[in-house]
Amino acid sequence: MNIPFVDLSAIHKPLTEEFVAVFHRVLERSCFVLGPEVQEFEAAFAKYVGVEHCVTSSNGTTALQLALGALNIGPGDEVITVPNTFIATAEAVSAVGAKPVFVDVDPVSYNMDPAKVEAAITPRTRALLPVHLYGQTADLDALAEIARKHGLFLIEDACQAHGSEYRGRKAGSVGIAGCFSFYPGKNLGALGEGGAITTNDAALAQKMRMLRDHGSLRKYEHAVPGFNYRMEGMQGGFLRVKLPHLDGWNQQRREIASIYCARFANTGVVAPKEMAYGKHIYHLYVVQVENRETVQKELGAAGVATGLHYPVPLHLQQAYKELGYAEGSFPVSEKLAKRILSLPMYPGMSADAAEYVAAKVVECSELQLAAAAR
Numbered sequence: 001m002n003i004p005f006v007d008l009s010a011i012h013k014p015l016t017e018e019f020v021a022v023f024h025r026v027l028e029r030s031c032f033v034l035g036p037e038v039q040e041f042e043a044a045f046a047k048y049v050g051v052e053h054c055v056t057s058s059n060g061t062t063a064l065q066l067a068l069g070a071l072n073i074g075p076g077d078e079v080i081t082v083p084n085t086f087i088a089t090a091e092a093v094s095a096v097g098a099k100p101v102f103v104d105v106d107p108v109s110y111n112m113d114p115a116k117v118e119a120a121i122t123p124r125t126r127a128l129l130p131v132h133l134y135g136q137t138a139d140l141d142a143l144a145e146i147a148r149k150h151g152l153f154l155i156e157d158a159c160q161a162h163g164s165e166y167r168g169r170k171a172g173s174v175g176i177a178g179c180f181s182f183y184p185g186k187n188l189g190a191l192g193e194g195g196a197i198t199t200n201d202a203a204l205a206q207k208m209r210m211l212r213d214h215g216s217l218r219k220y221e222h223a224v225p226g227f228n229y230r231m232e233g234m235q236g237g238f239l240r241v242k243l244p245h246l247d248g249w250n251q252q253r254r255e256i257a258s259i260y261c262a263r264f265a266n267t268g269v270v271a272p273k274e275m276a277y278g279k280h281i282y283h284l285y286v287v288q289v290e291n292r293e294t295v296q297k298e299l300g301a302a303g304v305a306t307g308l309h310y311p312v313p314l315h316l317q318q319a320y321k322e323l324g325y326a327e328g329s330f331p332v333s334e335k336l337a338k339r340i341l342s343l344p345m346y347p348g349m350s351a352d353a354a355e356y357v358a359a360k361v362v363e364c365s366e367l368q369l370a371a372a373a374r
């Protein structure tokens with residue numbers, strides 16, 4: 001059996017005709033950038049997340065930049081985030097001229113540990129930027145309480161959490177702003193690049209709309225120097241076609257996850273844990289195993305494709321060397337980086353395929369556990 005890591009064709013094939021209709025509509029109207037298709041998607045996505053406003057952008061990284069920039073976070077400011085994330089989270093902080101400050105994560109949820117945040121707050125701290133890693137939210141009530149107490153903004157990096165929930169509220173609806181990526185492989189993906197910010201703050205939404213379009217709300221009137229971070233008309237249309245299917249796709253991911261979790265119980269494979277506060281939508285299904293490199297190689301030989309999210313924590317990346325963090329600064333993130341392994345996970349994956357993957361993962365990891373014990 002050959003199991004790919006992801007397969008987007010399974011979800012896209014049945015929608016082909018609707019995508020072609022979007023192409024024809026956009027071509028007909030010549031609304032290639034922003035325009036009605038993007039506006040309709042913004043309204044639909046705001047409703048889905050349960051907020052007043054959605055401002056789309058060119059990708060998830062620029063969505064984060066727009067949120068930070070519109071909150072006037074810049075040079076001299078610090079933003080607290082986590083080291084076990086995709087580099088875009090920290091890059092957005094750097095891009096607005098602020099400094100990323102890392103705190104370690106909780107060993108069970110893999111998300112920002114509220115107990116470690118206060119020690120990292122300084123007079124320069126302006127915001128908390130937790131990441132809802134792999135599709136499960138951080139402990140948002142605890143983080144919101146810290147933010148409130150210290151007068152900080154809470155910004156959610158929800159780029160892996162479309163449809164995930166925290167105590168019944170959708171990811172992206174709890175903080176002042178929620179930032180999403182529609183990179184094709186995300187749970188809701190464009191057929192190209194895309195991003196969005198969700199918020200209940202009308203003034204913030206207005207500022208982000210302005211910044212994404214050259215600091216302008218009316219053509220050739222520029223209130224501030226901005227950017228070109230606009231979404232393409234076609235991507236808005238494609239996303240509008242896909243959005244009604246998101247919950248069903250997330251449900252399929254949860255079913256694959258429940259097969260995996262059942263098979264990994266009472267084995268040496270450490271399965272992800274769905275926290276009591278939330279609903280995990282398994283953007284990635286990540287286990288911990290002993291001798292990860294060997295397990296990954298043997299799975300590859302058995303036809304099971306896997307990934308690593310992420311093998312090097314950000315504080316140990318060359319790009320962030322200047323921040324001066326030594327190895328050992330964030331023991332939970334560092335330990336996870338050596339043990340994590342992402343398994344195949346996508347809507348349309350068959351139960352048989354999931355059973356096969358699970359059996360091979362257990363087999364390979366038990367061999368390595370036995371080897372480690374010798």
Ligand SMILES: *Cc1c(COP(=O)(O)O)cnc(C)c1O
Nearest residue numbers: 059060061086088089159181183
């Ligand atoms: C994908 C991702 C981003 C960046 O999104 P792009 O659309 O690729 O720019 C940011 N943060 C996290 C956690 C992501 O997974």
